[in-house]
Amino acid sequence: MRIIVIVLSVLSLLAAWGPAFADDCEAPCAGYEISADLQNDWIFSGNPSSLTSNNLYPSISTDLFLAPTDAFRFVASITTEQVIDPAPGSNTVFHGTGAYAEELYAVLDADPVVLRAGKINTVFSLASEADPGINAMDIATSIDADERWGVEAVLGFEALDFKHSIAATVFTVDRTFLSNSIFNKRGATNLSDGGPGNVAGIGSAAITLSGCKGAEPADCYDEGDFGYRAGFRFQRAGHASPDQIEEDIKPVDEFTGVAAATAKFDVGDMTVRLLGETALVRGFESNPDDALIMTGSAALEIDAMTYTAAFSQQKTYVKNDADTINRLLEISAVYRSEDDVPFDGASWSAGAAYDCRRDADAQTAHVLSLLLSFTFGGSHEFGK
Numbered sequence: 001m002r003i004i005v006i007v008l009s010v011l012s013l014l015a016a017w018g019p020a021f022a023d024d025c026e027a028p029c030a031g032y033e034i035s036a037d038l039q040n041d042w043i044f045s046g047n048p049s050s051l052t053s054n055n056l057y058p059s060i061s062t063d064l065f066l067a068p069t070d071a072f073r074f075v076a077s078i079t080t081e082q083v084i085d086p087a088p089g090s091n092t093v094f095h096g097t098g099a100y101a102e103e104l105y106a107v108l109d110a111d112p113v114v115l116r117a118g119k120i121n122t123v124f125s126l127a128s129e130a131d132p133g134i135n136a137m138d139i140a141t142s143i144d145a146d147e148r149w150g151v152e153a154v155l156g157f158e159a160l161d162f163k164h165s166i167a168a169t170v171f172t173v174d175r176t177f178l179s180n181s182i183f184n185k186r187g188a189t190n191l192s193d194g195g196p197g198n199v200a201g202i203g204s205a206a207i208t209l210s211g212c213k214g215a216e217p218a219d220c221y222d223e224g225d226f227g228y229r230a231g232f233r234f235q236r237a238g239h240a241s242p243d244q245i246e247e248d249i250k251p252v253d254e255f256t257g258v259a260a261a262t263a264k265f266d267v268g269d270m271t272v273r274l275l276g277e278t279a280l281v282r283g284f285e286s287n288p289d290d291a292l293i294m295t296g297s298a299a300l301e302i303d304a305m306t307y308t309a310a311f312s313q314q315k316t317y318v319k320n321d322a323d324t325i326n327r328l329l330e331i332s333a334v335y336r337s338e339d340d341v342p343f344d345g346a347s348w349s350a351g352a353a354y355d356c357r358r359d360a361d362a363q364t365a366h367v368l369s370l371l372l373s374f375t376f377g378g379s380h381e382f383g384k
Contacts, residue, residue, distance in 0.1 A: 024379070027067040031379030035061045038372045039134075045366040050089045057082040057094060061102075063377075071110065077103035083186035098181035102147060114154045119174055121146040123154075123167040123208050126229040126260035127277040127295045127312075130221035134353040134371050136310035136330040140295045143256055143279050145197065145204065145233065147174045156217075164211040165218075171205075173198040173238075194241030196254040196286045203236035208258075220262055221275065227262040237286045244287070251286040271301040290317040308332045316360065324360035334371075346376035 025031060037059040043052050060080040067073035084096025105118025127140040150171025157164050173189060175198070180188040189198065197204040208231030212220035220227030237251035244251055260277035277295045284291035297310035314326040334351030341347060355367040 025067070025381050027070045027073075027381075028383070029379050029381040030066045031064070031377065033063045033375065033377030035063075035373065035375045040370045041135075042368045043365045044368060047364040051363065051365050053086070053089050054091045055086055055095070056092070058097065071108060073107050075103065075105055075107060076101065083181050084184055096184045098184040098186055100181035100186070101178045104178065112156050114156075116152040116154075117150075119147060119149050119178060120152060120169075120171070122148055122150065122152065122169045122171060122206055123210075124206055124231055124233060124256075125258060125277065125279065126210070126221075126227075126262070127275060127297075129218075130262065130275055132221075132273070132275060132297045132299050133308040133310050133330050133332045134334070134351055134369050135355055135367075136297060136308065136312070136328070136332070136353075137295065139293060139312040139314050139326055139328050140277060140279075142314065143258065143281065143293060145171070145206070145235070147179065148172060148197070148204070149174055149176075150202070150204075162211045162213050163216055164209065165216075167206075167208045167210070169206045170202050171197070172202050191239055192242075194238045194244060194251060194286065196235035196237065196283070198238035199236050203238075204234060206231060206233035208232075221264075221273065224262070225264055229258065229260045231258045232256070233258075235286075237283070241286075249287060252283040252288050254281065254283040254286055256281045269302070273297075273299040273301070284316060288319045291315065292317075304335055304337070306334045306336065308334070325358065326360055327356075327358040329356045330354065332369075343376075345378045346374070348372075348374045 039059065040054065040056045042054045046052050058080065062078040064076045065073050078099060079102040080097065080099040082096050083098035083100070086092040086095045101119065103119055103121060105116050105120050108115045122145045124145060125140055125143050128137050128144050131137050148171035150169055152167060152169040154165050154167045173195070175189045175191065177188060180186065191198060191200065208229055210217035210227070210229045212224040212227040214226070215224035217227065233256045235254040237253050240249070240251050256279060258277065258279040260275070263274045265272055275295070275297045279293040281291040281293070283289070291314055293312070293314045295310070295312040297308060299306055299308040308330070310330045312328045316324045318324060330353050332351055332353035334349055336349040337347050339347050350373070351371050353369045355369065357365045357367060
């Protein structure tokens, strides 16, 4: 894994020295996009008070593609981020930073069907894809099934003035050397770790129906007028995890349903974006518990500023014990530069957020987050 990550990272750095072109290109060609974030989370008040802390950490996503033909391409996504969480109440700078191959797959565009095969982040939660705010979708991401080896087919079609897509995926948990990380090791995934979908062979499947008026379904939150998603996912239970063995819990299969909608409308010179999502999970995390996860956000765009208020809640119905609740309220403000600033193919943003978090143990944290992001990319057409 170390060799693969280093080679791809070096290629991305070499690409950054060249001129940046459009994201799309005429094959044969290659391209890249690098998104670098620097975030600081300051827990200035907590219950208990020992939660107060300050954490400064980076997050770098390096996306690379090689397109031998217009219908076929290879894609790699390398993520560098905090892979080891700091101890509660500690102050850290760049603690536990590691790099790993998040996605590595091939794409075949056989219009109207697009096929992906390899290590992928599966299509499911719309809220975690739209990702308004800064930390607002942290709870929504708990239903994501990322870093899976599998095959995905997406069929696009148009009806009733909407563009629709059906995505069907079969997959399994990544247990290869790519599940580990370099610099700081997060540890490779094994069958003995248990968890939903962590079985030998294909043990999971998902299907989603998405639609959008005014844009492609994948771009609906940013560009569309109205969008929706409905999906269902099954993940077979793996071995009992160490915690389940300790508590004598028999793992169960996980069934998840999700429904979401987005809307955009203009009020004078302002743009309002709304998002809502509900997910119901039976056998949450392969435990004999159920979970109801609800997420809602409203964003107001005024020129280059975006002001977002978001609330999410996860209520877990625990078998033979008291139910637990996780809540997250966020209010954020983000400034985004124009495209091609400070140079062609680049953009940057800066923002701040206040979060009020309550976890399943009834601990509360008040957090001030500052985020600085820089994105740049381009492509090169061979022989031109």
